Amino acid sequence: MSYIELKNVSYRYPLAEADALKNINYAFEEGKLYGIIGENGGGKTTFCDLIKGLIPSFYGGDLTGEVFIKGKEIREWESSALASTIGYIFQNPFTQISGIKETVFEEIALGLENLGVEREEIIDRVINVVKQLKIEHLVKNNPNKLSGGQRQRVAFASIIAMETDILVIDEPTSQLDPKGTSDIFEIIHLLKEQGKTILLVEHKIDLIAEYADEVLVIKQGELITNGKTSDVFSDVNLLNEGVNIPQIALLSNDMKEQGKPFDTFAITRSQAREQILKKGSEKICH
Amino acid sequence: MMDETFINSYRSPQLSKNWLLNLNPLNKINIYIALGLITLFFQHWQVNVVITLVFILLAVAAGCFKSFIGPFLKLGLVIGPFFFIVRAIFWPGENMIFNYGIINITQEGIDLGIQYATIMLVVCGILVLCTVTIKAEDLTYSLEKIGVPHNVSFMILSSLQLIIDLKDKTKVIMDSQRSRGIETEGNVFVRIKAFVPVLSPLFLGAISGAEEKTIAMDARAFSSANPNTHLRFLRPTPALEKILVILVDILILGLIILGVVL
Numbered sequence: 001m002s003y004i005e006l007k008n009v010s011y012r013y014p015l016a017e018a019d020a021l022k023n024i025n026y027a028f029e030e031g032k033l034y035g036i037i038g039e040n041g042g043g044k045t046t047f048c049d050l051i052k053g054l055i056p057s058f059y060g061g062d063l064t065g066e067v068f069i070k071g072k073e074i075r076e077w078e079s080s081a082l083a084s085t086i087g088y089i090f091q092n093p094f095t096q097i098s099g100i101k102e103t104v105f106e107e108i109a110l111g112l113e114n115l116g117v118e119r120e121e122i123i124d125r126v127i128n129v130v131k132q133l134k135i136e137h138l139v140k141n142n143p144n145k146l147s148g149g150q151r152q153r154v155a156f157a158s159i160i161a162m163e164t165d166i167l168v169i170d171e172p173t174s175q176l177d178p179k180g181t182s183d184i185f186e187i188i189h190l191l192k193e194q195g196k197t198i199l200l201v202e203h204k205i206d207l208i209a210e211y212a213d214e215v216l217v218i219k220q221g222e223l224i225t226n227g228k229t230s231d232v233f234s235d236v237n238l239l240n241e242g243v244n245i246p247q248i249a250l251l252s253n254d255m256k257e258q259g260k261p262f263d264t265f266a267i268t269r270s271q272a273r274e275q276i277l278k279k280g281s282e283k284i285c286h
Numbered sequence: 287m288m289d290e291t292f293i294n295s296y297r298s299p300q301l302s303k304n305w306l307l308n309l310n311p312l313n314k315i316n317i318y319i320a321l322g323l324i325t326l327f328f329q330h331w332q333v334n335v336v337i338t339l340v341f342i343l344l345a346v347a348a349g350c351f352k353s354f355i356g357p358f359l360k361l362g363l364v365i366g367p368f369f370f371i372v373r374a375i376f377w378p379g380e381n382m383i384f385n386y387g388i389i390n391i392t393q394e395g396i397d398l399g400i401q402y403a404t405i406m407l408v409v410c411g412i413l414v415l416c417t418v419t420i421k422a423e424d425l426t427y428s429l430e431k432i433g434v435p436h437n438v439s440f441m442i443l444s445s446l447q448l449i450i451d452l453k454d455k456t457k458v459i460m461d462s463q464r465s466r467g468i469e470t471e472g473n474v475f476v477r478i479k480a481f482v483p484v485l486s487p488l489f490l491g492a493i494s495g496a497e498e499k500t501i502a503m504d505a506r507a508f509s510s511a512n513p514n515t516h517l518r519f520l521r522p523t524p525a526l527e528k529i530l531v532i533l534v535d536i537l538i539l540g541l542i543i544l545g546v547v548l
Contacts, residue, residue: 099444099451
C-alpha cells in the first residue's frame with residue numbers, strides 16, 4: 001500500500017483565477033526520499049501544504065480529488081493526529097521557533113508537551129534527538145538568540161523528537177550559508193537512514209541528485225515528470241522547462257554527445273569519479 | 287556531553303534559592319496588587335511613597351534590585367512627572383499660585399498632581415516587579431493549573447515575546463536604513479522622520495510572520511485535543527505560603543477599611 005497517494009488532485013486558492021495544482025496523481029512509498037523540484041511559483045509549496053493537511057483546512061479554497069495518508073483520506077484526519085504523523089519543516093528558520101521557551105531543550109520538548117507525552121519520556125526523547133543532531137552545546141541557549149542555521153537545526157530537532165513517520169521539508173536551506181546547508185543535509189541523510197519517508201523541496205539540485213531516490217518536477221501546478229533520480233536528470237530537455245540539471249549530469253551528457261559516454265549516466269560527483277577512474281584504468285590496461 | 291545537572295533540573299520543581307522568587311506567580315501578583323490597592327483608599331501621597339518603598343524593598347529581598355531599579359526609574363520618571371504636570375497646570379482650585387492663559391496652577395492642582403504622580407510610581411512598581419520576579423512561563427503554568435486554556439496562556443507568552451521581537455526587528459530595519467545613508471540619529475524630529483518609514487515593513491513583516499508561526503505551531507501539534515503536559519513545573523503551593531498570602535490580604539483589607547473609616 002502507498003504511504004501517501006494523490007488521485008486527480010486539483011486545488012485553487014480562494015479568490016484565485018487559476019488552479020495552483022492541476023490533476024495530480026502520484027503514490028509515495030514508505031522509506032523513500034522524494035525530491036520535489038521546479039520553478040519558483042510553480043506549486044511546490046502548495047503541494048507540501050496539501051500533504052501536510054493545511055489545504056484546505058487552513059488556507060481554504062477548492063480542493064478536488066483525493067489525498068490518502070496511510071490509507072485514510074486527508075479530510076478525515078484530525079489535526080493533532082496528522083501532526084504526530086507528518087512533520088513539517090519550512091524555509092524560514094526565524095518563524096519556526098515558538099518564541100515562548102527559554103532554552104533549546106524546552107523548545108524541542110514543546111511538540112511533545114502538546115501531544116501529552118509524559119515528562120520522563122519527553123526528557124529521554126529530547127536527549128536522543130539532541131545527540132543525534134549533535135546540538136548538545138545548544139541545549140541551554142535561548143532559542144531566540146540563535147543564528148539562522150542553528151534555529152533550523154533546532155526546528156528539525158523539534159520535529160524529529162515527535163517521531164513522525166513522514167517528513168515534509170520545504171526549502172530548508174534557502175536562507176542558510178554553505179555550512180548551515182551542509183549541516184541540514186547531514187540531518188536529512190540521517191533521517192533517510194532511519195527509514196523516514198521524506199518529501200524534500202529544494203533548489204540545490206546537486207544535493208537532490210545526491211540524496212533523493214525519486215524526483216518529481218512540478219511546473220505551473222502540473223506534475224510534468226517524475227521517476228528515479230538518475231532517470232529524471234538524464235533528460236537534459238528539462239532545462240527547457242526551467243529546471244536546473246546537476247552539473248555532473250550535464251557533464252555526462254557532454255561526454256555522450258562527444259561519443260565517449262560513461263557506462264552508466266552519472267548524476268553525482270561520486271558516480272562520475274567512479275566512471276572516470278574506471279575509464280582511466282581501462283585506458284592504462286589497453 | 288550534556289550537563290546532567292541541567293537535565294535533572296527538569297525532573298524537579300523549578301526553584302531558586304530565594305523565598306520570594308519561589309512564591310507561586312499568582313500569589314506574588316496577589317500581594318503586589320493588594321499592596322497597590324491601598325493607594326486607592328488612602329488619599330495621601332505619603333502612603334503611596336511608602337508603598338513604592340515597600341516595592342523597592344521587595345525587589346531587594348528578591349535579589350532583583352539591579353534589574354528592578356533601572357526600568358522602574360525610566361518608567362516612573364516619564365509617567366509620574368507627566369501626570370503631575372497635567373494635573374498641576376490644568377486643575378481648577380481656589381488657591382491660585384500662577385495663571386497665564388490656559389495655564390492655571392493652583393495649590394489643589396499641585397496636591398492632586400503629587401497624589402497622581404505617586405500613584406503612578408506604585409503602578410510602575412507593580413509592573414516592573416512583576417516582570418523581574420515572575421517568569422512568563424511560570425505564570426502561564428500557574429494559570430493553566432487553575433483552568434486557563436492552553437491557547438490563552440500561549441497567547442500571553444507569545445504577546446510578550448512579540449514585544450521583544452518587534453523591538454529587535456525595528457533595530458534591524460533602522461540599521462539597514464542607516465547603512466543606506468538615511469539619517470536616524472539626531473533631534474526628536476529627525477528620529478520621528480526616520481521611524482515612520484519603519485512602521486510598514488515592521489508590521490507587514492509581523493503579519494506574514496504570524497501566518498508562518500501558526501503553521502509552525504500546527505506542526506508542533508498545538509491544536510492537539512490531548513491534555514498537554516509540562517516539562518518545566520512548579521511545586522504545589524506550600525500551606526505556609528497560602529497562610530502568608532491570606533494574612534497579607536487580611537492585613538491589607540484591614541488597612542483599607544481603616545483608611546475608608548478614617
